Amino acid sequence: MPRYALKIDYHGGPFAGWQRQSGQASVQEAVETALRRLEPDAPGIAAAGRTDAGVHAIGQVAHCDLAKDWDPFRLSEALNFHLKPAPVAVLAAARVPDDFHARFSAVERRYLFRLIARRAPLTHDTGLAWRVLNPLDAGAMREGAAHLVGYHDFTTFRSTLCQSKSPVKTLDEITIEEREIPHGREYRFHLRARSFLHNQVRSIVGTLERVGAGSWSPDDVKAALEARDRATCGPVCPPDGLYLTQVSYPEDPFA
Template identity: 75%
Template structure:
């Protein structure tokens, strides 16, 4: 059966996360329903696998999944057909590519990239409602960068791990945390970019919520290092809401979308 990689973009607001559930709408469920209209294997209950199982309300601009199909589709026609059958769900297949049987969207991934969007301003957000986390007061971006620096490298991230996380080990290597500040009328947007091979459940939201406390002046930057060293969930700052979080990309040793411009 030919295997296809799919690059997927979605608004997570109407979904109970990526992973298929019997009684709630999910991104995986929407895509598998569309595939069932095109492929007999999916009509019989086949499944797709994704690089990351995003939580309820979390968005993606570069999720990657793979599917084994009975028909050897032209990749462009496959993406067009899926987008037709996905209507009106806020899910789009940006690209499809024929890949080797050895390719696995999750297990072949060498890195995952997330961006968290935070807007600080007094007036309520309008155009970005449901797409960003809003706080009222400006944040000290240099203090947040200083706090974030303590998290770079290989650490036990128990403090920044959900109590229901199913990962076998809390030890992860954080390759990048960079923070952009963009001036807005009457406020600012802060973009937190995080990159690692893999993440723990709620790790990004726990880190960003903690760094917001640093930016607000409630925490000194060194307290981030102290929280990390505590290996205690109680030492973590608040977990920020899901609607500001985006899975923006997945890296592989060989880009499955070789004709594209990004990984």
């Protein structure tokens, strides 16, 4: 069966996450349902990241096996027709080798978290960013984030439900952008690693927000990391502002 990679864009708000769940809407189910409108016997698909409820993606990657030898452009167009009106779109499709796996072949994942500080409630960005009331100290947050970059035991920053065999990961990059917006400020957290633990990004951003608000010092982040204790983590921020932006492979299937 020919194997195809799909680059997928979705708004996570209506879904219980990527992964198919009994009785709840999922992105995986939406894509698989569209695939089975094309080939009723199409098997299930696998994705690079199992995003949680409410988390978005602009660069999720999944792979599927189909009986027919599809032209990739026609495959993406057909899937987008059958995905309507769900807030899910196939940005690109590509034929890939049989040993390509969306999850296990990936060598890097990138996430973005959007945080908006303003007094007024969000309107256009409702469900697309986390709102706090007061401006944050971006310099202090960058200083706190520096303690997390590198090879560490991230027990403090992973969910107690995390199924990863080890809490040890290498976090390659955290950068924090600050930009002025009408009547407020937006902070964009960019995180890059080969892989992430369950709730790791949201735990890190929630902790750094406490630093930016002045409730924690940058060195408190280091102490929390070294404690290797989930109880020492800051608040886990809501999923609204989190986006899976890019998944990289040794060879870009969509190039």
